[in-house]
Amino acid sequence: MPRTDWKEVVAPNERESFDLLASQLRDVQREKAKAHGSTSRALHAKPHVGLKAELTVRDGLPDWAKVGIFSTPGTFKAWLRLSNGGAMHQSDKAPDVRGIALKVTGVPGKKLIPGMEDAPTQDFLAILTQTMPFKTPEAFVGVVRAANGPKLLALPRILGTLGFSAFGILGQLQKGMAVKHASLVDNTFYSVLPIRWGTTAVKYSLLPVKVPPLNGPVSEDSRFADDATARVKAAPLTWTLRVQPYEDEATTPIEDPTVQWNTPWTELGDVTVPVQDPSSDSGKKLTALVDTFSFDPWHAPEEFRPLGAMMRARSHAYRDSTIERKAAKEPGPDAW
Numbered sequence: 001m002p003r004t005d006w007k008e009v010v011a012p013n014e015r016e017s018f019d020l021l022a023s024q025l026r027d028v029q030r031e032k033a034k035a036h037g038s039t040s041r042a043l044h045a046k047p048h049v050g051l052k053a054e055l056t057v058r059d060g061l062p063d064w065a066k067v068g069i070f071s072t073p074g075t076f077k078a079w080l081r082l083s084n085g086g087a088m089h090q091s092d093k094a095p096d097v098r099g100i101a102l103k104v105t106g107v108p109g110k111k112l113i114p115g116m117e118d119a120p121t122q123d124f125l126a127i128l129t130q131t132m133p134f135k136t137p138e139a140f141v142g143v144v145r146a147a148n149g150p151k152l153l154a155l156p157r158i159l160g161t162l163g164f165s166a167f168g169i170l171g172q173l174q175k176g177m178a179v180k181h182a183s184l185v186d187n188t189f190y191s192v193l194p195i196r197w198g199t200t201a202v203k204y205s206l207l208p209v210k211v212p213p214l215n216g217p218v219s220e221d222s223r224f225a226d227d228a229t230a231r232v233k234a235a236p237l238t239w240t241l242r243v244q245p246y247e248d249e250a251t252t253p254i255e256d257p258t259v260q261w262n263t264p265w266t267e268l269g270d271v272t273v274p275v276q277d278p279s280s281d282s283g284k285k286l287t288a289l290v291d292t293f294s295f296d297p298w299h300a301p302e303e304f305r306p307l308g309a310m311m312r313a314r315s316h317a318y319r320d321s322t323i324e325r326k327a328a329k330e331p332g333p334d335a336w
C-alpha cells in the first residue's frame with residue numbers, strides 16, 4: 001500500500017499571486033492573438049492533431065488504485081490533443097515542449113472546478129520530460145513572459161526574475177526542449193506534477209506500445225501532425241496509462257517539480273486511438289473541434305485533485321486562458 005502521509009504547502013495569499021501570474025499569461029495570449037487569432041491558447045497553442053480515443057481500465061488493479069473511474073474495469077470515450085508547448089504556432093523544427101492532453105468523458109461524480117461540478121469529464125495532461133527546471137510558478141511564468149517579450153530584454157528580464165539560478169534553469173530548459181523527436185506517438189509522456197489518487201499521491205505517465213510504422217512523407221514544419229496522421233491511418237495507436245506513488249518528501253516531493261520520482265510504475269489502463277484519417281475532411285473537423293476543448297488537470301473529481309503550488313497556479317492560468325479564447329463547454333459521450 002503506498003504511503004498516504006503526503007502534504008501540500010499552501011502559502012498565505014497565494015491566490016492573489018496566482019491570479020496575477022494567470023493574467024500575465026493571458027497578456028501573452030492576447031499579444032499572440034494578433035498573429036494567431038482570438039481562439040489561440042496562452043500556451044500549447046499549436047495543435048498537431050485532435051483524435052478520438054478510448055481509455056480502457058484494466059481488470060485486477062491493486063485495491064489502492066481502485067478509485068473513481070478506475071474502480072471497475074471498463075472503457076470510456078475520450079479525445080486526445082497533441083501540441084507544441086509555446087505560445088507561438090511555430091515550425092516543429094524549433095525547440096519546444098511537446099504535449100499530450102487526454103479528455104475522458106462519461107465520468108460520473110462531482111468535479112473540482114467551481115461552476116463545472118456536473119461536467120462529465122476527467123483530463124490527463126503530460127509532456128515529454130519527467131521534471132521541469134522551475135521550482136515555483138513565478139519562475140515558470142517569468143521565463144514564459146521573457147521568452148515572449150522583446151528579444152533584447154529577454155535575458156535581463158529572466159535574470160531579474162530568477163537571479164543567478166537563471167543560468168542553470170535556462171540550461172536545463174534548453175536541454176529538454178532541444179531533444180529532436182522524430183515522432184510524438186512513439187514517445188513516453190509524463191505528468192511532471194502529482195495528483196491525488198484516492199488516499200495516496202501519484203504522478204502519471206503514458207507509455208507507448210504497438211506503434212505502427214511510419215508509412216508516408218513528413219514535412220519538417222508539420223512533422224508531428226504528418227507523422228501521427230500517417231501512422232494512425234494504418235493502425236491503432238496505444239499508450240499504457242501508469243502511475244508511480246509518493247514515497248516520502250525527500251525522494252518524491254509534492255512541492256518540488258525539479259526532483260524526478262523513481263518509485264515503481266503500476267499499469268492501470270490503456271489509451272487506444274482507433275484507426276482514423278486526420279487528413280480527411282472529417283478528420284480536420286475533429287482536430288478543429290478538439291482544439292475548442294479545454295484540457296485542464298483540474299477537470300477531475302476530488303479524489304484525483306492536482307497537488308502542489310505549481311498545480312494550483314495552473315488552475316488559475318488554464319481558467320483565464322480558456323475564458324479568453326471562449327473554449328467549448330465540457331463534451332459528453334454524445335459528442336464523440
Ligand code: HEM
Pocket residue numbers: 021025041042043044081082083099100101125126127132137140141190191192193293294295296310313314317318321322325
Ligand atoms: C509541468 C507540468 C505541466 C504540464 C505537464 C503541462 C501540460 C500542458 C498541456 C499538455 C497543455 C495543452 C492542453 C491542450 O492540448 O489543450 C497545456 C496547456 C496550458 N498550460 Fe500547461 N503544463 C504544465 C505546467 C503549466 C504551468 C505551471 C502553467 C502556468 C502556471 C501552465 C499553463 C498552461 C496554459 C495557460 C495552457 C493553455 C490552456 C488552454 O487554453 O487550454 N502549464 N499544458
